[in-house]
Amino acid sequence: MAMSQTEIERMIRDAFPDARVEVKDLAGDGNHYSASVVSSAFKGVNKVKQHQMVYAALKGKMGGELHALALTTSEG
Template identity: 50%
Template sequence: MDVKQIEKLIKAALPDAEVRVEDPMNDRTHFEALVISPSFQGKNRVQQHQMVYRALGGAFEGPLHALSLKTMTPEQAGL
């Protein structure tokens, strides 16, 4: 799995989201993601993360090992 694949999965489920994914270890198994979406409005952090993990489906059963996730609304991001 690579950065573009993760971004594509998240954007498919949250088309209004701004998604930034990085592979800081360059190992294609440990990633960091920032997801900013109006869809997160009124949801707590756990609910926001659940939305993103649902978007990734079974990726954790395969090549994706770890994801450091930060989620926020556009207002929280200052957008």
């Protein structure tokens, strides 16, 4: 079963309470999303680690319930 846009946003916000999060369903199929996450938690952290932090927030659902996520992160 696919994840909803709302569930993805909630999981990211739970991990990064100060974040500005924008999630879009790219294909309209509930399987391909893009997410932009801006958080102070990323201060001084390289992009690879930032993405790993977001994937960790999704608690193992990436690659399973969440098929594809185009991710953009930045320090906010």
